[in-house]
Amino acid sequence: MIPYVRDITFDYGACDQVSPLIRRVVANNPGPFTFLGTGTYIVGQGEVAVIDPGPDLPEHLDAILAALGPGETVTHILVTHHHSDHSPLARPLQAKTGAPIYGCAVGVQAEESTIKTEAGADLGFAPDISLCGGGAVLKGPNWTLEAIATPGHTSNHICFALHEENALFSGDHIMGWSTTVITPPDGDMTDYMESLDLVKARGFTTLWPTHGPPVTEVTPFVEAYIAHRRAREAQVLAAVAEGHGRIKDMVPVLYAAVDKRLWPAASRSVLGHMIDLVRRGLVTTDGEAGLDSDYRLAG
Structure with a gap:
């Protein structure tokens, strides 16, 4: 049995300091694929990175900007993948901050289907700076983020490791509240299982999924997922x-x-x-x- 973690306390639009280097703002877009909503993460202080800006909701954009302290600037906008609960707000946030968008462009297009398997896809997503393949290291004052390619949920899924806290922003690759949907042809089960093994081998202390609370017993949780x-x-x-x-x-x-x-x-x-x-x-x-x-x- 997977030891799901689903308990989370928050108010929509509020900014919560959830670790020394991480703040979280949750979008008001709950649903069967998004749980209680998209958790947008702000990493660092002063010059910050924003991970998974989320759906194109004006009120969520306002909440992200309001979460910034006096004099703070967004220097990096990071996107784990192109689903519509993760990437669409990246361009509006860039218009407000001027920060470049990092991620991996849409590769395999999902086939036409009447079956709804996700919150929707942002098929036009194209980052300014490509992180396909992983390995890139992005830095700010007192924070270091490493891009880790984790295809499976989508062909372009990227997770981000925060070295200073031995934490992983796991997007939809691993979620505490549910298993992950693998939808061919963009999703690939072979790739997904290999990506799970990769994350397990890294020995992270904490996983921060885009939906729901953090996973703090990482190794047994990933083993249960597998x-x-x-x-x-x-x-x-x-x-x-x-x-x-x-x-x-x-x-x-x-x-x-x-x-x-x-x-x-x-x-x-x-x-x-x-x-x-x-x-x-x-x-x-x-x-x-x-x-x-x-x-x-x-x-």
Whole structure:
């Protein structure tokens, strides 16, 4: 079982000092994919970085600007990925502050679908400075942020490590309140599992997801995240072995305890597992792996 952390105290639009170097302002955009809203983080004092400005809400922009102290300036705007609850406010914030936008441009375009699997996509997102591939180190007074490429939830997902606090701004890669949706073709289960292993190996003390409270027992939490995915994979394989090779027949059983509003998104996550299993030679299907394919065990 994943030891979810969901307790968080805040007021929309208020600025909370949540660690010596981190402030948080939560946008009023709660929903099934955003939990209680987008948490925008302000890192440092004096010259600061803003991580995940959030949805294009004028009141949230005002709240971020109001959170700045006298004489403070935004020198970096960082975006973990291009979903509409993370990136759209980057350009309006830049218009107010002049700060460059850092991130990774949209790579794989999501296929047209009537299935709502996220809060929406900002498909025009294009940073001023590309961090694709990770490794870049950004600095300000008394703070250092390292870009870590974590594809999986999206092809362009970037996490940011704050060296001074051994903390990771994990975007939607790892969230305390829920598992992460993997939606092919932009989401990729193979990449996602490798990215989870990468984060685990770094030994962070704290994870700061964009939605919800921090994760402070990081290693066991990430291990539980990985175990959950492997358990789901085993369930999918068992369903296929029993002759239930269609994704639409698996989801109501595998996700019986999950909000039904998320079942369409869950079907995409099962597809992510199927694509990964086909790549690994454990499952086979005729033609390309898709939502309506009929799957069977290989061999």
